Amino acid sequence: MKKINIAIDGPSGVGKSTVSELIAKKFNLKFINSGSLYRAISLFFFQKLGKEQFKQILDEKYVLDNWNIKQLFLDPFGNLFLDNVKIENKDLRKDEISWGASKIAKYKLIRSQIVSFLQDYSEKEKGVIMDGRDTTFVVLPNAELKIFLWASAEIRATRRMEQNQELGFKTNYEELLKEIEERDFQDMNRENDPLHKTDDAILIDSSNMNIQEVVNKISELILERINNE
Template sequence: MKKITIAIDGYSSTGKSTVAKQLADHLGYVYVDSGAMYRAVTLYAMQHGIISKDKFDIPELKEALPSIQLKFKKEPHWEKARIYLNGNDVEDEIRNLEVSKFVSPIATIHEVRVKLVAQQQQFGLEKGVVMDGRDIGTVVFPEAELKIFMNASSVERAQRRLKELLDRGDSVTFNEILKNIEERDFIDTTREDSPLRKADDAIEIDNSEMNLEDQFHVALQLAKDRIAGRI
């Protein structure tokens, strides 16, 4: 069976990573969470005082980029690959709301995107890869055989994110999360460098009224049809 490249883009908290991982597991493909890469760079910037509520030292971030090394590691007993920042597992640290507040500004920096896009493209050289993010179908893999664009209402996305963070034990409120999502949407869609947009040949899935199983089966059928050459 031939292998294809699957690019999944969309707004934050639309379930991109969940469906991408499900597809990769089912098809035996490699899953790459591009968002984790931007979050890891953001965590580095926070840890080194490059970005905070009152500061964003862009020249210092650019100077630090050669010192930021990212890798994904997957052990047989792990459910998914985890991201390592300069040799340290930061998979859990990058998922909190504080990192979410700063990741979109970090992702607007051209030099950051150039560095990470080059790494992402290396992952897809041999096909058989599923990658999700904001510019996968438009910039990273413009020739991907299947492009999916995930969407959902901001309220629904905020409710999902709230549950996720509360289940982790984080202290957050719905309004705080909704504000963060709306701010990220604005930054992601209006930035000059690789803004979030639906590729012309992408298939949109609005999962506002879907559960995880429903959205997976919709995406899986699209993948099967594309692999078989039916669409």
């Protein structure tokens, strides 16, 4: 089967990573979450500095003076390594690492390094599915298939609340909704590369769809692209 690159954009909490992972397994693609690279850099500084200093001195100058993009490596299977050590996803999901990644992702030079890194990889390792909030228009503008995955803020808040309840976490719907709406506003109004749907991206509104229905829809689009290549 011919290999194509697929880019999936969309707001926070819409299910981009879950869908991308399922599609990757179905079509034997390499799944890459672009945000994981910023989290990996955050993890590096957290390990280097410790919790207290990490929150005190993680400014742009310090990051640029102490970071080298060559410390990151993606193998041909899409596994991410930091200083030759494979990174486990659970290590990237800690609150402190998320906080650091959010700061680091705002640094323009770091963003340009990550974009170049991912573009080089996707050109050499054809058959990538990548998700993020600037993937279709910055990271993979030449992807053969671009998806803008959407769901209303209310639906995303409800889904997040249900997920948290399944995990045994107490969750307030109104607080979740407020967080999601604030994140949407930030993403869509940020100075550098605000979230938006490109003209050549296909909109999939998943508000009234389950995960399998979204996977099926994207699978149809992938097969169309492969057959037309």
